[in-house]
Amino acid sequence: MLSILTHLAFAATILQAADYHAEPESDLQAMAWKLQPGDRLVLAAGVYLKPLFLGKSGDADRPIVLTALPGAAVIFDGSALLPGGYEQSMVSVGGNYVTVANLEIRRSPGWGINAWGKHHVTIRHNTVVDSCLGGIQASFSDLSTVHHVLIEGNNLSGNARSNAALTATGGWPASLGVGGTDSVIKGNKVEEGYGEGITAGGSRLVIEGNTVRDHFSACIYLDNATGFRVERNFCLQSRRAPFYSAGASPGYLTAGRSISTGIQIATEKSFHGVQNPSAGNRILNNLVVGAKAAFYYGSYQQGGGLKDTMIAFNTFVDAEVELIHIDDSPIHADNKFVSNMLLQSNGRPLARLPKDLRQFRFECNLIIGDQALPGIRNISADPKLAGGLPNEVRSYAPSASSVAAAKACPVDGITDDFHMQRRPPQPTIGAFEFLRD
16 A cells, blocks of 8 residues: 555656746746746747746756747847856756756856756757857866766857957856766857867766867867767867957967867866866867867976877868977877878978877878878878868868778777768778768
8 A cells, every 4th residue: 555655646746747838027037946846947939138047956857947938939138237257147057957948048147058066957959149158057166066967959159258358368268168077068069259169177078069160269178187088079260350360470379369279188277176187088080170279288287298098080170380289298198199180281380299209109190291290000192082161071071082091090989980970890091981982
């Protein structure tokens, strides 16, 4: 009898999950405080002018959901609010097991959507534009409290406006930032930002399938990051003002210059107060075009060397300063550049490398540039790319007659290419398997 009563009580709890429908004139905050596991707050079309705090938690089987009515244009507009900090984000997630989806956030005085110190949060299919701070953030004062966050399929542009004057030498927000563990940043379009595109720190994050274009700082920045997998991203710095500034001479940040790198790794003094020296990261199947450096390791601040980093099956094209930049460090350890297409055909240097390369292995790369790289089975030849517009991914895929075909060194765990096309046992160098002529 007790088990039957328990089952009935659980069933009754499930049945209590409800949809709450709201309009711009509704007291959204009062409705949010009533939400229970499984409830949805569904918004009608219109412009919502007040920030919203989602302070209640769902559970593993019944998340709380904030979403738009199907087909409705729901806009949170913070234009009339004074710039502020985290507490002035237009949508703040203060509970666990929460989903925020299908909203548009404009001109937030803080972050567009902010999940501070929470876990099992999904932020999906939102548009976030012109925030004072970043567009989307999930972080905390340590790197373990935030976990199992999914940020997927969002469109972000014009964010990190707190650095719109481009006078800061550090400390700016990213368009999209995550600090935590076991989380995924996937399939987002992140464009035209006044800081980094995507910044992440912590452990075991996956950053995959994103398009990141035109940022003052790095497209993708790993800081205090261990065990990351950065894969199948398209990073483009199209050298558009104001996000890109060349300055009087090639370089980074100082003398009126932007950073504007592609994929960058460092260990700064702390990531929200916690040290987690970057190591064990895998940079795979990415396309980076037009950055000041396609790949950049910086030993500034805490430093610590580039360690146990696999950079494989990427296509890096035409950087304005040098294609690969790796600062000197006496404690670099066990790094591999394997089966990358490294194309520097614009007259700028191919690489700035450490003097001591004993902790670096270069193997099976196709290299076009002003210098050879040490290692075995590297080749230098016309890759016969498809060609086309510089902002289109397909322009950088090789043809079936490319010398890159069947010349890569296979790497354990890399079974697909940029397009998730299965790689054969003898794969093609670079991010793509070949196009058929």
